[in-house]
Amino acid sequence: MARVTLIGGGPGAWDLITLRGARALENAEVILTDHLGPTEALEEIVDTSQKTVIDVAKLPYGKSVAQDEINRLMIEHAKAGRRVARLKGGDPYVFGRGHEEVLALAEAGVECEVIPGVTSAISVPAAAGVPVTHRGLTHSFTVVSGHLPPGHEKSLVDYGALARVGGTIVVIMGVKNVEAITRTLIEEGLDPATPAMAVSEGTTSRQLQVRATAETLAAEMERAGVGSPAVYILGNVAQFANFSS
Ligand SMILES: C[S@@+](CC[C@H](N)C(=O)[O-])C[C@H]1O[C@@H](n2cnc3c(N)ncnc32)[C@H](O)[C@@H]1O
The missing domain is CATH 3.30.950.10 (Tetrapyrrole methylase, C-terminal domain)
Incomplete structure (x- = not known):
């Protein structure tokens, strides 16, 4: 079944992601990242050259990728049989719109595992x-x-x-x-x-x-x-x- 792993990346320092989160990133083929969390130093956690990394950062006044587009990308890659990780700053369920993404995936018939993170x-x-x-x-x-x-x-x-x-x-x-x-x-x-x-x-x-x-x-x-x-x-x-x- 198509599947996405939603990972809390912690507040910013790359080594504040959980071990489970880091292992899930290592296992992923496609990673969709936000601006906050360990994004800047992602290569400290995984070999990014071996993965498709998609920046879906939603900066307050800058570049913006609509939530619908993020959902669409996750669903498309998961249904194509790729191992998808969605990396968010902090904990996905603390003001992170994490559950909105879980619901969108469920509606599309995509399974989701949520890995908690260290909230800011x-x-x-x-x-x-x-x-x-x-x-x-x-x-x-x-x-x-x-x-x-x-x-x-x-x-x-x-x-x-x-x-x-x-x-x-x-x-x-x-x-x-x-x-x-x-x-x-x-x-x-x-x-x-x-x-x-x-x-x-x-x-x-x-x-x-x-x-x-x-x-x-x-x-x-x-x-x-x-x-x-x-x-x-x-x-x-x-x-x-x-x-x-
Ligand atoms: C959209 S919320 C996401 C919160 C995230 N899900 C969490 O659990 O930390 C973004 C806000 O989290 C806070 N934040 C996240 N990382 C931070 C950091 N490294 N230093 C200070 N504030 C941070 C700021 O208030 C920022 O505006």
Whole structure:
């Protein structure tokens, strides 16, 4: 039966893919890659000269390959009898549209194995010394997508509840809206002095990070040049960030 392996590639450093993921890449004949994850250093994991590598990166403001086209390519190659790997950044099921691809494959009668990955939501803060939980300090963490600003008609995030949740708040895809998000959280009751930190291009050689408070995060990110892709955190654990800025 036609088959695709959907692989979480981890946050960026090539050796943060799982062993199972690396073995599946090695076994693949066709690899469809995203922009994030270990794509840049794919040849560290597999001999790319022996494979067909298709870049289906969906850069926010750049080259874009529609999801339908990605689905079509996976289905076409799988039905032609090729071993297909779909490589995604982080974990395929954390804001990665992974399950949309699983459903599209199922509808086309293509089997799919999903190999989880190390999500940036947890590993990127960790790369800067920040645990998302710490005994006695926080008993929860909430991961939200900040790709839509608070109040947007399509936003599904309850910022009032988030401001009161009392645990660690992790925001991904939120660089563009960081000012609106932090302002709204403070308006909704989050202490402006809440420790905060942000990391861009975490686990790569270009990793950049900044420490701030909820009130100063947007300005500090701009000052330090912490741009997309970035993860930011609001909560007491941000005080553990292992850098001084
Ligand atoms: C479309 S989401 C995919 C998330 C992915 N599925 C995961 O589990 O990490 C892309 C967002 O993940 C975050 N991200 C992914 N890799 C990152 C990295 N190396 N450093 C900082 N943020 C990263 C950024 O917020 C970026 O905008």
